[in-house]
Amino acid sequence: MYSRVRVGDKGILLGISLIRLLLDEWVVRSMRIPLLALLLQGIPEQTAVVTLAFVIAGIPLKRNKILLLGICLAFCAYVVRLLPIPFGIHTILLLLILFVYLSRISKGDVGLAFIASSASMLVLVIFEFSFLSLFMFVFRFTIETLCNDLFLRIVVGEPQVLLLFSLAFLLNKRYITRTA
Numbered sequence: 493m494y495s496r497v498r499v500g501d502k503g504i505l506l507g508i509s510l511i512r513l514l515l516d517e518w519v520v521r522s523m524r525i526p527l528l529a530l531l532l533q534g535i536p537e538q539t540a541v542v543t544l545a546f547v548i549a550g551i552p553l554k555r556n557k558i559l560l561l562g563i564c565l566a567f568c569a570y571v572v573r574l575l576p577i578p579f580g581i582h583t584i585l586l587l588l589i590l591f592v593y594l595s596r597i598s599k600g601d602v603g604l605a606f607i608a609s610s611a612s613m614l615v616l617v618i619f620e621f622s623f624l625s626l627f628m629f630v631f632r633f634t635i636e637t638l639c640n641d642l643f644l645r646i647v648v649g650e651p652q653v654l655l656l657f658s659l660a661f662l663l664n665k666r667y668i669t670r671t672a
Contacts, residue, residue: 525570526642533649538565540656541612542590547664549594549601549608561593587613615659619652 525534539562546553565586572582587609594605627648628634638645 525573526645528642529645529649530566530570533646533653534566534569535563536653537616537649537656538562538569538586540653540660541565541586541616544615544656544660544663545590545594545608545612547660547667548611549598549604550667551594551597553664557597561590565589583613583617616652616656619655620649623652624648 539559542558542561542565543553546558568589569582569586572585573579590612591605591609594608595602598605624638628638633641633644638648
């Protein structure tokens with residue numbers, strides 16, 4: 493009986509290894525951002541995150557600065573996701589870049605910069621997870637379908653971008669009326 497368990501364990505380990513190999517390859521393939529998705533979904537998404545971070549940090553909204561930083565963050569994510577590193581590292585890097593930028597703009601208020609960058613990225617993750625889960629449930633598609641269908645990938649990402657911008661502008665309006 494002991495030898496049967498050992499043989500079974502080897503089979504299970506082999507099965508797990510094969511599944512892990514397939515998942516690793518799938519994650520590497522899905523990590524790459526098509527250029528069209530970068531332009532139509534990545535840049536608007538990162539611009540919305542920067543806008544929200546500016547509002548949370550109490551920094552005046554200047555379109556040129558926000559758009560430039562949003563484009564910079566989107567291209568950083570694009571480049572990092574091309575590299576063979578674990579998924580999610582790009583988010584940590586974007587958080588760090590946003591934090592450093594906000595620290596410099598807010599004249600060294602590191603605590604506020606940390607809260608603003610962390611909160612805006614957290615809101616993005618929550619919205620992204622919520623919309624992705626909702627769309628997958630309602631329209632019955634899988635992650636693999638999403639990764640293989642560029643149009644679907646872009647369309648699923650747009651509501652979170654609109655919601656991020658809406659939240660940023662609502663908070664900004666409330667913040668401006670409260671301080672005036």
